[in-house]
Amino acid sequence: MKIIGVRFKSVGKIYYFDPQDTQLTEGDKVIVETARGVECGDVVMTDREIDEKNFKNPIKPIIRKADERDLKSIEKSKQKEAEAFEICRKKIEEHKLKMDLIDVECTFNNNKMLFYFTAENRVDFRELVKDLAGIFRTRIELRQIGVRDEAKMLGGLGICGQPFCCSRFLGDFQPVSIKMAKEQGLSLNPTKISGCCGRLMCCLKYEQDSYEDLLKHTPKVGAIVKTADGKGVVQEVNLLTGKLRVKMDRSDNVVTVKKEDVEVIKDGNIRVDKNELRALKGLEGK
Structure with a gap:
């Protein structure tokens, strides 16, 4: 069956309805019945073919296209x-x-x-x-x-100089954790990793999948590796360049090598200790 996507707020969740025989284009307003009662929303997606079996609840039909009186x-x-x-x-x-x-x-x-x-x-x-x-x-x-919803409603400029992501295009808030900041090699300074709402920046989520993939193929800090000059312990990692700073066992020299040029003997772990969590308490909340 064909469905349309409707939003009731400029940046909000998309709900799906059956347009029936009504011809609609993006930007049109429609009157629909929701759990909150009869509402008017904006059409943001049209003529999408779906299998009804993929939806838990039945797709409701629209009541009508909004007319002049509705507007x-x-x-x-x-x-x-x-x-x-x-x-x-x-x-x-x-x-x-x-x-x-x-x-x-x-x-x-x-x-x-x-x-x-x-x-x-x-x-x-x-x-x-x-x-x-x-x-x-x-x-x-x-x-x-919560403070995140407040930021979404009021809007503003983030530390990047751009309007808040939540008020510009994020339909739903995604879970963001201190562990993400740690895995991305960011400073765990609250002023560096939190947004204007006082919670962890939503953009930490955007590149997390890429960082997780890089971590699978890159020795972590604390890993014991074998280099051309012998064994050593990884002191610093640059995930994006793939370069490691390794402290050698015998000479105590620190050398910079590429991840492809080392053999991992024992990998390290990325952990957030209790003191760090205590200092950053509240940043993960809503």
Whole structure:
């Protein structure tokens, strides 16, 4: 069957629907039914042939292509979201709540408003919800999000000078670990390997597969190797150039050799010790 891919946020997960007989192109807006109710999304992929057996859940059909009335309703919702943001921010100040409002979202049929916020600890926002429900006369939902989601929503520039990957093209966050930074030979200085969100940079994931492949064919630091000049211990490794610095057993000289020119007697291991993990605690979180 043919399906289309639909996004509900500029950078978000793609959901699949059956277009039925509706002719659609990328950039069109469609009205669909989701787990959250009726929503309007952007078509980002068209005419993809798939085998229904590969999907656990049945593919739902679209309700219709968005018309002029739908587009006007969306525009009104955006204005309402901007007003709701200011009202909620003032109410947070009135209630002296330790939370930061990040974004407001109205569902397409206006039966619910979602307020996204960050906070260091749990927040008792019951009175705030009562106030907001009284003002907007609709269902109110407050969602606490992590610092990565905050960065994705707000956007900004990374240390590379480019807009955040998460707000530009990453649909989902991929798991990133301290071990990746270690395997890539990066300094385990938190300011060097963490993004503006205070967590490990998402881009550590991009080249990890290549580094893992290189590590399979390259002696690691601590490896005992045999060179043309005798046995020694690998002191330093440059994975990209394939060059090793080896401290010789007998002379204590340090020589630079290519990985192809050595024979591995006993390979080393890449480990993150407890002290390093303790110092970098929290960087792997959401």
